[in-house]
Amino acid sequence: MDGDGDGSKEPPQPGAAASAAASEDTRPQSTVAGLAKEAAQLFHSRSYQGCLLILHQLQLHNDEDPKVRHNIAVAEYYRDGCTNPQKLLEVLSQVKARNEELARAAEEQQEGNSSASTSGSTNSTGGNGGLSSATRTNSVDVVAYMEDYDTSIPNLNNAMIMYHLQRYAAAMSILEPLYRNIEPIDEAAALRVCLLMLDITLASGQPGKAAEVLQYMEKAFGYLLPPTEASSTAPTLASSTPETESLIANTEQTLARTASDEVLEEDSFTLGSLEVDSSQNLGSRAPITPAIAAREKPIPPVDVKLLLHLYRVRLFLSARNLKASKREIKSALNLSRENMTALLLKAQLEYCRGNYRKAIKQLTLCIGRADPGMRGMLLSNLGCIHHRLRKDQTAALYFRKALQAFAISERREPLSVLGFSQDRSLSIIYNAGLQQLSCGNPILASRCFQEAAALYYNRPLLWLRLAECCIVALEKGLLENTTTTKSEVKVTVVGEGAWRRVVLPGGSLNPTVVNGALVLKVDESEGDVQIPDGGEKWFVSGKSHKLSLSFAIQCLQIATCLFDRCDAKAAEAAAEAAVALAEVKDADDTQSSKGGGASPKGEAKDTKSLVAAVAAIEEHKMHETAALRMWALAALSYCQLGVGHPLRALRSAEELLRQTSCARPYMLLGHMYAAEALCQLERPQEALEHLSTCLNETTAEPTNAGAEDESNLKWKSGDNSEASVDGEDGATYTVGALGDAASVARLTGTNARASLYINLVAVYAMQGNLQEAHRLAQLALTMSPANPTAMLAAVYVELKLERKESALTLLKQYRHLCVVSSSKGLSQYD
């Protein structure tokens, strides 16, 4: 905690004090400057009390000087262990106001001067030496004044504190103007501005901006060397750094180090999450911020270079550009072998490449010298890896220990802002929630997700996960309401294995349910489940929500709403990135055609790869969003069917079908849900249309027809292995495996087709077209003889045809498929 804490931020600006003092005319300059210097030294050696004493002396010289006030506030803040950010923020804003006031006054004065001087110069148009030199001194004074009253330092500190409080948007809004007008800011501070910008942009998932800042830094600070060169120069420099590390350098490293964990963690999300998802960006947040260093102690160029490399790694990693990341990591490690960030990023790289064992090794190497906060991050990263290895309980245990690590590190001393800023428990608890969900613990998972909402409330994925929790809970029969009828339906649901989830929605179309007088009561009562319990107090929300289908619907609505809001923005960002890419390419072309020197070429290539990375990230995001939106719509439709609201279900399903690039499994689901909704609305004819389109599409697929048996086998084997994951509806699963072809084959494969037939049987039967119904029922039964619904459909049709004998035979033949709810329904019907 110590090293990290103290190191990771140092807003104060003793240098400013020095200069402030120096600018005082009325006081003996040398003493003041000496005092300021001493104060700065004390500050850097962390004896804040001594530093304060001197600062107070300085204040005696001129108690109006805002810089001294500013420095006093900062030193006090540090002396108190960074526990009272509010106080510092207040002083900062006062200082800022005061500075602005003084600056205005100075400006007025300057105006007066300049008008005087202009009049003077007009007088002697010949431009004689005396006068113009007077003017010059005047303006120099003014510049000095302006520098004194510069508000950039208090602003930067302000942004930094906001960042530490994890209020990224607020920090960004303060920082953005500084960055836009970065030229006049002195170099050390400008560097901090850039670094802070980078951290915030990476933390809040704005790779475009991050790349922009990174490029600016490379240009402005001139440390960019072509990678090869860097590696050759590196060793010498690197060897010197560890020993000579200035405090600031230290700072940077810690910062960056933490930053990297974040990154790792972020990835872990990606990895961690079971689906295609945007969660990748979820976790990221880099803590960090560079302190404002004293002017006398600029950050050594090597460290800047190191940082630049590390940031590039992070960008490349999130763009999945593994090759480039590898290169950058190598250069970074060349600069400093021991840099924790670099090592962690390396672990992340291995993780991305699927070398889990290597990644684990790397992490365990690091964990020995990690402080508690870091330890938590590392444990969480290990958890992600184990999640990938499908060691669910172990992963869950790692996440739990990670959370505990944060909790313990907290208890030892009062919470400081730094500790708060490094706390990643919200991200980790999201991870933990995901893990619980995949362990089949939807209720606990939803609690975790709701807790994580404090951070991720604007990520659609979080809401989708919450909805998923509800659906899983429904399928597991964990929802509170247990009327008899409900439990009947539940039995069917649970009884259906992995793939039969697809059947389920169509399932209510099946004869039994349609015919009993007690029909389709799936869940009106579900609404009641939602009675919120007022017990626990949450950070964000007044109360926790209990799982219910209504809650699922709300979450899904929120998610789709967020998609809509993000969409415009995402499209914009992607377009921007693409344009930038094109531009860079052009530039590259022209440059190479001109036959530019080797080094500019290298630079151009570098920028190009960065821009390309950004473009890749944006594009990837768009795809994810599209896929997730489909999932959300399908699930929405499903839930609305569940609460007996077919009108809305129909609307969602139609919207799903309207999506461009609607993937096959979703098409199927969309048609199925739409058909179900239409049946409930007593419009079987239209339902039939939906189902027939579906049928045509599936049979049109040659692979399916050919590989039927094969896929059937696959199915069965798949069933067992998936057993732990399922209990979710078809859609969920699809999202999970969208990537691999097998799953697609699965959903559009035999069993999906069988359920499709069953649904068709039901519709035909309702319309009285018993011949067709009979034919299809037979087909379904031969296709998946183990499917109880298929059997029941066949029996139902036999009964309708008044062939009790054959119905009985069928029932006997398939006796082993015990279908509790349905047989009850049947007897009623009879």
Add this chain to the structure above:
Amino acid sequence: MLPCGSPLPAQIGLQVSNLSKDNYKSVAEELYELSSDGPDGSIILLRNCLEQVNLAENDQNLQVKFDLLTLVIRNLIHQPNLGTILCEALRFLPSVSEEFLANLCRALKLSLPEQIALGLALADAEDYSQRQQGLAFFETKVKELCEDPVPDLSEDLVERILWGLYSSEALLKLRSSFLRSLPALQPFAVDSLTMIPFFKDVNKEVNTLREFDYVTISESLLSDTILMDMEHATDVVSLLEELGFDCTHSVEHCKEILSQGGPLLEGDVARILGTVARTAKGLEEVQNIHGPFYNTLCNGEAITSKLSSWHVDILLGAINQLNPSLNWSLIVSSLDYEGFFLPDENAFTLFMTMYKLGCEDPFPIDAICSHVWKNDEGQLSFLRHAISAAPEVFSFAHSTRKLMETEEGNLKSPNHAWLSLDLLEIL
């Protein structure tokens, strides 16, 4: 949907039209029963009520019917699928307009929130003009609400209203005024999780909602119980299986792993034994995750050797130390869990070894023979190996009910298996 011949519509129709003051109570109850079964019943009921009220202007039972309609609507308003029910019920009415809704509400004396809910429900209609009418009605009512806030609006309704307001850009102004008056309407809504997206400017930048000051005061970063719940949710049995043989490196280590979850109970032990027996011949894909686990989460010397099988004596030692008061016959009957299966004779032998290490009593034959398990396959696998086992491994000799000794000649088996009536019965 209902089949044509269903008696439900007829029954409901009859009851509604015959409604009078005298039978109000009983009819209302019956109708409630009928309609509580699903949307169809509700739709028919609502439709019938509306028709009756519309038609029978001179009916002396009009008031009673109004009462019934009010009752029905009030019931429905809290259902999540009000939209479908209302729209379906109104589908065949010729003129559903804003005015119609207003009249209806006036006649039934519905409160403002209820009126809003009705308007919103109508906005779900498929028919475009109906939808517009519903929206318009909704808009006027929300305006009224903003001007004259009703306290204690239900949170559910607040959410529905917000979604309604977000559905169309035209309602932008109304949206902001509603959000402004919201704290007066429902003070708690602001804190609600699902409300966050409405209140926060949602873009890609994030402000965490967790307040530093709040955390400092409460001294914890997370809800306090959640870690504990996670601990209880830890399934040590799977953990053991995932980590592999090395868990049984030493009693201390084994204890450490087994105590990661809640207290170790009989059910857990049963699953541990089952798992160990099942995986005795080798675990699939040992990923070597135990080493890092041991290094990072456990305190102790590094393990040098790698085990290639379970050390059951260590395992049982750990179990007995963790919970010395285990009831072993309860453990045996807890073997009936999903997934229990003994693949071969070795597994069975190992299982029995573990049993004997755990407890000295003779094996409780009752527990496996008294009834058919839910996991009958698992039970069969156990019995099969038990019957063919050598007597020193397993014996039915102490079975409570046995065939007479005299018949031993015919049914000779070393471990008295075929003498046990319990066994025969269960088979």
